[in-house]
Amino acid sequence: MRIYILTLILLCPLVLFAQRGDLHNEGTLYVSPETLLTAEANFNNKATGEYTNDGEVLLRGHFNNDGLTGFTEDLDGYTRFQGFQIQEISGIIDADFNTVEDNYNAFNNSSGVFTAPREGYYYVSLNYTLSSGEVNNNSYIESIIVSSNSQNNIKEYRGLNSFPGFHTNYTPQIEVAGNATALFYLKEGDTVHFRIYHTLGRSKTNTGNADENRISIIEI
Numbered sequence: 001m002r003i004y005i006l007t008l009i010l011l012c013p014l015v016l017f018a019q020r021g022d023l024h025n026e027g028t029l030y031v032s033p034e035t036l037l038t039a040e041a042n043f044n045n046k047a048t049g050e051y052t053n054d055g056e057v058l059l060r061g062h063f064n065n066d067g068l069t070g071f072t073e074d075l076d077g078y079t080r081f082q083g084f085q086i087q088e089i090s091g092i093i094d095a096d097f098n099t100v101e102d103n104y105n106a107f108n109n110s111s112g113v114f115t116a117p118r119e120g121y122y123y124v125s126l127n128y129t130l131s132s133g134e135v136n137n138n139s140y141i142e143s144i145i146v147s148s149n150s151q152n153n154i155k156e157y158r159g160l161n162s163f164p165g166f167h168t169n170y171t172p173q174i175e176v177a178g179n180a181t182a183l184f185y186l187k188e189g190d191t192v193h194f195r196i197y198h199t200l201g202r203s204k205t206n207t208g209n210a211d212e213n214r215i216s217i218i219e220i
Contacts, residue, residue, distance in 0.1 A: 065091035129212035136201035
């Protein structure tokens with residue numbers, strides 16, 4: 001297998017191919033604004049890889065991330081997963097994409113509902129951080145993942161964080177975080193959505209920081 005070790009600053013549209021269908025990045029790969037990168041093969045960003053997309057990237061194969069994947073704030077980095085079969089996203093580190101096109105329209109950004117494109121097991125994770133503020137004594141926050149399929153499956157998974165009082169209702173104000181992670185068995189067309197309940201005593205919004213607020217759904 002031919003291995004591509006890339007240290008590139010891309011200044012024009014470029015299509016990268018690998019002899020046996022795999023593209024590996026072990027260095028620094030930067031896609032500059034107004035640049036198109038098309039990966040016709042599987043894209044593997046290795047542990048030493050630093051991949052930044054501030055342009056447009058079209059991925060035809062699977063994507064694996066064991067290194068750093070990110071984008072520059074205020075730039076229009078855009079990633080399209082547009083393969084000829086179901087594409088897998090894997091790796092030991094979460095990939096940080098700015099804008100992603102879902103080729104199977106599996107996730108509805110408006111409703112927050114994910115619809116399984118085919119039968120299988122899905123690893124679902126919700127992580128968020130709320131903006132700083134006062135927190136009531138003995139309050140709690142629940143992070144909930146709800147599945148439409150209750151047969152041989154988790155119908156609802158809840159993660160609970162409580163605040164027993166000794167560090168609450170004081171200045172400076174604090175940020176509250178929550179999370180929930182579970183494995184779901186879904187048939188084609190089954191859905192997953194998310195809920196958050198709290199007794200913090202005040203309305204809350206998230207921080208707006210992509211590193212602190214994310215949903216990950218991976219078919220395994």
